[in-house]
Amino acid sequence: MKALVIEAPFQAKIKDIPYPVPGPGEVTIAVRNIGICGTDIHIYRGEFISPYPIVPGHEFSGVIHSVGEGVEDFTEGDRVSADPSLFCGSCPYCKTGKGNQCARWGALGNTVDGSMAEYVRVPAANVVKIPDSMSFAEAAFIEPMACVVHAMNRLQVKAGDTAILFGAGAMGQQLIQTLAHSGVSELVVVDVSPAKLEMALKRGATRCILSEEAEIAADRLHHPQGYDIVVDATGIPAVIELALTFMGKGAKYLQFGVTPKDAEIKVDPFQLYNKDWTLLGSMAINNTFLPAYQWIQSGRIDVKPLISREISLEETIAFLQGPRDPGEFKVQIKI
Numbered sequence: 001m002k003a004l005v006i007e008a009p010f011q012a013k014i015k016d017i018p019y020p021v022p023g024p025g026e027v028t029i030a031v032r033n034i035g036i037c038g039t040d041i042h043i044y045r046g047e048f049i050s051p052y053p054i055v056p057g058h059e060f061s062g063v064i065h066s067v068g069e070g071v072e073d074f075t076e077g078d079r080v081s082a083d084p085s086l087f088c089g090s091c092p093y094c095k096t097g098k099g100n101q102c103a104r105w106g107a108l109g110n111t112v113d114g115s116m117a118e119y120v121r122v123p124a125a126n127v128v129k130i131p132d133s134m135s136f137a138e139a140a141f142i143e144p145m146a147c148v149v150h151a152m153n154r155l156q157v158k159a160g161d162t163a164i165l166f167g168a169g170a171m172g173q174q175l176i177q178t179l180a181h182s183g184v185s186e187l188v189v190v191d192v193s194p195a196k197l198e199m200a201l202k203r204g205a206t207r208c209i210l211s212e213e214a215e216i217a218a219d220r221l222h223h224p225q226g227y228d229i230v231v232d233a234t235g236i237p238a239v240i241e242l243a244l245t246f247m248g249k250g251a252k253y254l255q256f257g258v259t260p261k262d263a264e265i266k267v268d269p270f271q272l273y274n275k276d277w278t279l280l281g282s283m284a285i286n287n288t289f290l291p292a293y294q295w296i297q298s299g300r301i302d303v304k305p306l307i308s309r310e311i312s313l314e315e316t317i318a319f320l321q322g323p324r325d326p327g328e329f330k331v332q333i334k335i
């Protein structure tokens, strides 16, 4: 079968590799749509924990192509999406509900071969059936939405909290929609792209700020007390340091964007102590795939406008090489 293989950092190729035959309890999915994620780009650049060679791709949808021994819930032809998480189930973290911190953490497309291929093999327990009313393009958004749901579980928004979010890309937009439904009284969004800010305003942001010095300074005047919730969805260290300057008293900060793994930021420990700050991380997915499916299936979260374009597996190599268009939301691969 055809697959995109990253053989080493900055070396991606389309290759013919063996069909992944499903083992007991596994299914093999004929892939239809794959979302390209910032993490895939980090893997391409050697900035993530992945081994090489690897087939990236962890946001996907498709059709069941073959089922392994003992699989009863799925048959060939079922339309599906799947949680890429691979938790061992037996380490202290898995046994205490923190599977996303599993001592042997793995995920399709991150630590084992993923979905940028014609077929992908997945544990049947990870698979969710999708209705005919949900397109394959939408279903490839369940995985990023599952990361958003985990982030919301970490944040624990209180009704009336004020929030500011940096980075209105595809992930930021899903966070914006979810925050808007979760009780924040004010939701300010900062980005460098006017088009992304326009989308944010349509989907629940109460105010937008173009990331320029003058606009940022004007917001400080408008809102000198800072915000209750500050979210970074950019993963850019300089933006994170800027975001932290918007922390109010008793504020919570959420690191949602993935930075390069050797990135550093400065945090003022006096303010951390003096203002009762809470600093939160949010790592991938933790039993949040099904709730994410429900958010999208009900129409509560609208991911359709977040798909900027579809490209082929072959075109994906040039996309990984960049440069990226800052006005673009999610780019998906269509198999």
Ligand SMILES: [Zn+2]
Pocket (backbone or CB within 6 Å): 037, 038, 039, 058, 059, 144
């Ligand atoms: Zn991702």
Ligand SMILES: [Zn+2]
Pocket (backbone or CB within 6 Å): 087, 088, 089, 090, 091, 092, 093, 094, 095, 099, 101, 102, 103, 104, 105
């Ligand atoms: Zn574990």
